[in-house]
Amino acid sequence: MKPVKRIEIVIEELELANVIGELDRIGVVGYTVVPRATGRGERGVRYETVQGLGNVLMTVACDAFQASQVIEAMRPILKRYGGICLVSDAMWVVHDS
Amino acid sequence: MKPVKRIEIVIEELELANVIGELDRIGVVGYTVVPRATGRGERGVRYETVQGLGNVLMTVACDAFQASQVIEAMRPILKRYGGICLVSDAMWVVHDS
Amino acid sequence: MKPVKRIEIVIEELELANVIGELDRIGVVGYTVVPRATGRGERGVRYETVQGLGNVLMTVACDAFQASQVIEAMRPILKRYGGICLVSDAMWVVHDS
């Protein structure tokens, strides 16, 4: 087991490609996405009335250094399009140990 | 980034309106819901055989004070209808900072 | 509220029965599953092209002792079939207290 940061992101489905692009740039390979989330925030209620306008819930486990880069990359996206990003600590049951 | 409580709730879809009502009462605006979760607990296996009887997974990020109110509001609901409520710490990458 | 371990597992849907079998063996009753997750990891992108080949996101809340057993049970599965397992701390708003 090794300590990692667990980043949990809720964004509009439309923004997903954008966020994955940022992960690629940073060099973060792994992520998991749960589609079709609904929710409510400062911008009101969001559900998938129209393709692309629902939320997705993304989880990224990575080390602290990469996490800080992901966080910085998320700031402008969250500002522009809304959504949330929560960071917490977890232990990763690594595949090969 | 600011420290928040991350509340994770699993309840029957039918109860969702009820829980959102409690959040409204407390003044918690934001939440995210993942529909169509299945699961197993003290009351056996739950999946959506019938509309409304599946689980949903709800995540609420809020400050510690609101969190304690949400927790109190959840207790009677969990007792009556089952489900779980987990609370942990996280850092919130705030939109505007 | 009582402190618990929150285990978060991402595996291929096909493996779900296998993992639940391990939980049964260990004596862990409760779990929640979110189906239809997609993701990317060492084995490339995973989405449900074919029934059973998508990811599911499983959450298990249990005490530390059971958690360590679950973790050991997950290691060979993760090695063989891929996926991730993250462990963190949470407080459980217990039903009956």
Next chain:
Amino acid sequence: MFSLSNMLIPAILFFALGFLAQLVRSDLKFPPDLAKTLSIYLLVGIGLHGGMELAKINPADAIGAVAAALGLGFGLPIVAYFILSLVVRIDRLNAAAIAAHYGSVSAGTFVTAIAFLDSLKVSYESHPVIMLAIMESPAIIIGLALANMARKGGGDGHGKQVSRELVHDAFTNGSVVLLLGSMLIGAIAQPAGLNKIMPFYDTMFMGVLSLFLLDMGMEAARRIGDFKKVGPSLLVFGIAMPLIGGVVGLAVGHWLLGFGVGGTTLVAVLGASASYIAVPPAMRLAIPEASPALFLTLSLGVTFPFNIIVGIPLYFSAAQWLAR
């Protein structure tokens, strides 16, 4: 007369196929929303057809059927409740929840009965469709009332609020709205427009029903794992109660309403069938102490298959016997 070959109607064979698929633990699985979609289609289809037929009859003529439906809907759950409390001897809250399921109806069973009658070229009255729509709701109210009595008033604030919501939900639940709504549309829409819509329902109806029953067969077989939890006396109830409801329905259809063999069979099916769409969520909200494992296993896993395979032909034979 009824013979084994009547069982070989495709709809029933598809139900058996689904059941079998699940028994041999096949990985066959229908997308979760497919069953919902198929049942929306079936409800609208029955509604439109029923509405078009009902438009032809004298409204006064339907009053008897409406009254009978209300009678069955309010009466049968009370019968079921007493059997459950006094004979099966389960706790009152579970008894109330289960009773509500048996007082209500199963549109899937009703449609299968129609397929059965059609395959035998037996005609039937159009009134039972309106009875189907009406009988969805009253049992929910009775279930709630029985539970409140069992709780000696159940009068905390929460209970009262839930009661109000429940009564609202009972009359606005999706199946009722779809069925009554499309019945109304079938009755009032201009015929030219209806003629453009009906091929969608006429051409596909039996095919859709088959797929629906294939899925329901799997769902029913999935419930077998819970038979242990239900226990032998409740399992017997799951077969005895449809027989009781069926007999009451036969009597109402034949003597009270004066229907022919087809219509009487359909009223029997209304009496015999148990809800698995509208009532479960209502009872879950109203009586959270009751176990879904019990009421779902009984309605979906025992009574539904019993009615599809054994009940419908039986009620039909009885209706024929009455009509001799």
Next chain:
Amino acid sequence: MFSLSNMLIPAILFFALGFLAQLVRSDLKFPPDLAKTLSIYLLVGIGLHGGMELAKINPADAIGAVAAALGLGFGLPIVAYFILSLVVRIDRLNAAAIAAHYGSVSAGTFVTAIAFLDSLKVSYESHPVIMLAIMESPAIIIGLALANMARKGGGDGHGKQVSRELVHDAFTNGSVVLLLGSMLIGAIAQPAGLNKIMPFYDTMFMGVLSLFLLDMGMEAARRIGDFKKVGPSLLVFGIAMPLIGGVVGLAVGHWLLGFGVGGTTLVAVLGASASYIAVPPAMRLAIPEASPALFLTLSLGVTFPFNIIVGIPLYFSAAQWLAR
């Protein structure tokens, strides 16, 4: 002449049923993917039919319709933008986003208009289908351009990249691809093969449309909660703008293109309808500052129901009046 009984075409009644179901807070809910599936079916169906018809006409003949579609697609959002900025006086970014919706079209409204004409046995030209496909995209480009102007160039790197993507998306969005693609298939596929496919579309089309409108009725009514946010002057815009677009469409259809009553009605509907499939995601990406609560409520909650219930019969009556 048009009379109230024309309103009783089932498609519109099903829309009303969905609306009502939501108003009485029924728990009726369509699976989220059902609406998408139904609209894929409807788009392919219109496309194939349109393509088969278009194959019969002289390509040169269609040039006028194509030009008119481009004119409407580029012109109407500019009109809408000025009304929104100068009359309704909302901020420029929201104005740009809303304008784009009104410059584009709603396939659902178009199909309902076809159902309406069919129910009155009114024939129509095949050109409007190609106009429907063409008009999906230009308004997106205009919306983007207006937003860039409002931002005084909007010229940061992010903005430019989004612009490039948006122009790409405008021409490759799903509805456009489905519609143009099936139109092409309808035009070039061998007739024997098409004859095997068309029963799927001919038999089911009106039935599917009814279910689609049932769902859209619920969706429209769900938006009523946001009327407060939208405010009275925007609500008035949601009804005035389709009337303006409808009048422009009537003029274009009747005088410019020389269509008959049916074709003119359809062009009016193209002018009057607002997009709720292709444009919302495009505007969300292009103008994140604009509020989806505004543009979705206007297009889905106000203009769509207005066109279905009032607009279509109105444009039709006007087209009849023009054709006297």
Next chain:
Amino acid sequence: MFSLSNMLIPAILFFALGFLAQLVRSDLKFPPDLAKTLSIYLLVGIGLHGGMELAKINPADAIGAVAAALGLGFGLPIVAYFILSLVVRIDRLNAAAIAAHYGSVSAGTFVTAIAFLDSLKVSYESHPVIMLAIMESPAIIIGLALANMARKGGGDGHGKQVSRELVHDAFTNGSVVLLLGSMLIGAIAQPAGLNKIMPFYDTMFMGVLSLFLLDMGMEAARRIGDFKKVGPSLLVFGIAMPLIGGVVGLAVGHWLLGFGVGGTTLVAVLGASASYIAVPPAMRLAIPEASPALFLTLSLGVTFPFNIIVGIPLYFSAAQWLAR
């Protein structure tokens, strides 16, 4: 004779449309469950039709076809395995997994072949349907056996348990159950009932197939991104292997089973097609070391499109040539 215009059957054009939509990066997307729903429909449809036809022939007559199916199902994956290990020279576990896909069959390809034959008004024997159902499973067993050999027994407890499960799954997987089940229903159900169900399948079959192929076209094009991972020699295998399987199928159909042009074409398609429904999950469980990126890209991204566009007309021309 076969000419280019045969390519213009709508089903194939829709496949091309889906492929193109994905290539131009359109946001067109089918709901994930739609493809599953369509393929349930198609499997039941082929099954019912096949069963009704098979009911007319002498069971003894079908023994040859059954034996041939088993021969192909057990033989082809072994051929594929040796080509993959000795010629393409990939590791044995990936070779075993890929081989299993090519020994099994693709119902989607089979149905498209039927649409192709129908569009040319070429008749065909009913036996290939039963071969389709039979050929789903054996290759899974062979794949497993080859993998166990590659692992030198693979004999840890886990391996043995997985093997047992796999053999079970091979014979109870959803497609097999649906296909055999509806074949049986088609053969034994009372004709009056079947006649009520068949319009659902007859009217819609080709339309549903088109939508299914539209979706498969998108899915195939999505796989192009993985071509790099697959590498040139495996890509060549993805085209060579269907040709080999097609030739074997032609020989079996023409000489061994004595079928006409239509039936021979269908047997060739069975030999040539690779599974993408039943085998992938089986191989994922049995040989977790094998890469899904390889076997899915080959079967869905290379062989499926090759068969739809080039293979089917080719095998048909060859069958015509044999039948001269």
